[in-house]
Amino acid sequence: MTKPCFLGVDIGSLTVKAVLLDAGQRLLTRGVVPAGYGGQEAAEALVARLLRECGLTPDEIAYTVVTGYGRVRFATADEEVSEISCHARGAFHLCPAVRTVIDIGGQDSKAMRLDAQGRVVDFAMNDKCAAGTGRFLEVMAAALDVPIEQFGALALQSEHPVAISSTCTVFAESEAISHIARGVAKQDVAAGLHQAIASRVLGLAARVGLEAEVMLTGGVALNVGVVAALSRQSNQRITVPADPQTVGALGAALYAWHKGRR
Amino acid sequence: MAEKRYKKLKTAAELQRLMQWHYTRIRLPRLGRPLAWVTSGAPVEILRAMGVIAVYPENYGALCGARREAVSLCEAAEAQGYSPDLCSYARTSLGSVFQSERAPMGGLPQPDLLIACNNICGTVIKWYEAVAAHYEVPLFILDTPFIHGAFEPHALAYVVAQLEAMIRFVERTTGRRLSMKRLERTVRLANETVQLWSEIRALCKARPSPLNAPDLFVNMAPIVVLRGTEGAVRFYRHLKAEVEMRVKNGIGAIPKEKYRLLWDNIAIWHHLYRFYNYFVDYDACFVVDTYTGGWSQEIPEGQSELMEGIATAYATVFLNQSLEYRSHLMERLIREYDVDGFVMHCNRSCKPYSLGQYAIRRRITEGTGVPGLIIESDMCDARAFAAEAVKTRIQAFMETLAERK
Ligand SMILES: Nc1ncnc2c1ncn2[C@@H]1O[C@H](COP(=O)(O)OP(=O)(O)OP(=O)(O)O)[C@@H](O)[C@H]1O
Ligand code: SF4
Ligand SMILES: [Mg+2]
Helix, strand or coil, X not given: CCCCEEEEEEECCCEEEEEEECCCCCEEEEEEEECCCCCHHHHHHHHHHHHHHHCCCHHHEEEEEEECCCHHHCCCCCEECCHHHHHHHHHHHHCCCXXXXXXXXXXXXXXXXXXXXXXXXXXXXXXXXXXXXXXXXXXXXXXXXXXXXXXXXXXXXXXXXXXXXXXXXXXXXXXXXXXXXXXXXXXXXXXXXXXXXHHHHHHHHHCCCCCCCEEXXXXXXXXXXXXXXHHHHHCCCEECCCCHHHXXXXXXXHHHHHHHCC | CHHHHCCCCCCHHHHHHHHHXXXXXXXXCCCCCCEEEECCCCCHHHHHHCCCEEECHHHHHHHHHHCCCHHHHHHHHHHCCCCCCCCHHHHHHHHHHHCHHHCHHHCXXXXXXXXXXXXXXXXXXXXXXXXHHHHCCCEEEECCCCECCCCCHHHHHHHHHHHHHHHHHHHHHHCCCCCHHHHHHHHHHHHHHHHHHHHHHHHHHCCCCCCCHHHHHHHCHHHHHCCCCHHHHHHHHHHHHHHHHHHHCCCCCCCCCCEEEEEECCCCHHHHHHHHHHHHCCCEEEEEECCHHHHCCCCCCCCCCHHHHXXXXXXXXXXXXXXXXXXXXXXXXXXXXXXXXXXXXXXCCCHHXXXXXXXXXXXXXXXXXXXXXXXXXXXXXXXXXXXXHHHHHHHHHHHHHHHHC
């Protein structure tokens, strides 16, 4: 006897995420791995591992939805759905009061406004530039020689954040380095960088209107410095779900559940 | 082939012959007729009436863009110190001037005079000044004040005076006289062309629409370049007849029309069919656009002074008017063409056209309830086009439209 499950895969520019749901929409398991080159191999390995952990076989997957930049390269999917729809779907599922979703990933930041039914009524994405994305934070953390996982916490220690005026990643990096060279404390530079990214992202979110409740998804939601800066600058409470990085994959799995359930 | 997703127009061959003839003719011995480079919004009727041959660097730029030869010309201009932020029509044109050996058809034939009208933008002034300096030929700048609200009588009087100055300039530089009789005849022909073009665009109110945006973009060349000539009138009569037949027989431009969209801004020439096919994949057809409607102003004949008519038609083009005016125009088109969504090309090249798009988008969605998408690219400079990013946005937008249906 097989029990059908539903798979959502999110192949992002930096990481691959997968979520497995059962027939009752309950979470079976989820995982995050680095995307490597192209993401396809990493995605296949991750799915195989998750299935193994749950004692499932590939035939028991009733439906697969794939999203993210690598979506076209995942051959075994039944359907591909955009990241906008998937992040919105996942966020609304976790918290039906959500009206604005902000996803900050490795190379994209996106803002979506939802209606009371969870439908996307408007969205905006960053222009093709790494400013205001996770990649920006990674470059800056490396420049300051701080692990990315501790970068946000370091920023929170600052009492006198410096102003970073460049939004361009390359220029902001040289600006940060020149601050360090002038003897500014690391945490103050880190805080300035977090404020810069927050104002950039809020500028994007303003295009769709920042309606409460606001949820932050994507890997950058794990960064406490960004969450704090966003909340301070917008005067809004920012909800961060447990495991924000997999919200897009969760949305994809929910689409799969919806499509594949019979 | 992507192009297969389009029903090819029978008049396509005629269009090609017409444009080829234009580009051939301007290279033939001209028997003393002067040749002018003019901007797309210049009052060409006056030049034609004076026997001046007009060529359009903007159309040449679009042609290079569509042939994917614009980037190397842009680079040639950049190598001379022109900024990559400069309009890519200007860079393509300047590149073809500096390095004609790289340019399709060897570039445009050398001008005897230049006419730039700033009703479309301020870029054309500096661009044409650079061309004037290069060839050492006289340049006339026709100044049309920006219209913030109404087109005031003093502005009209000023533009009429500008037109008179332009006529004196052409008379002086070419030794030719303007005959009012010939001008009236040219204006009549131009109006006929414009009328036919407007009627063709209006036929796209039908369901399914007989034409998609790329059809409009390809077929707009004569309205820009040959407006006021017999050849253009003849061509648009044939095109209109064919489009009418499509409507009569219920033939649509794309295989299945589920969504009707409006396009704002200049075409993405370097990805013309490929780009609009991303939408065809979702059964979406662009039934109307703002760009090809830029040449739909008839010159009022008979009742008032002819010069006042010309001044009004050219000063009131939409790029010379307020954001208010432009959002009202789009709202009207959305209603008239029964549109489900609109796509705005945030065109890195064309600042006057792209400035304020976020405000316009918000206003239109508030006014009509119809959602809009903004796509970043450039009309000619393919380096500013990120296919994956563009596709992602289109997919998300089409999913939101699908949820509304
Ligand atoms: N533990 C962590 N602490 C702080 N930041 C983190 C952590 N883990 C990941 N990040 C941030 O998350 C980013 C990656 O986010 P995510 O996995 O959502 O990207 P992605 O989905 O691959 O990218 P995209 O959606 O843009 O294609 C990294 O660039 C990093 O800045
Ligand atoms: S800036 Fe815009 S209006 Fe001016 S020439 Fe370039 S494309 Fe045309
Ligand atoms: Mg992502």
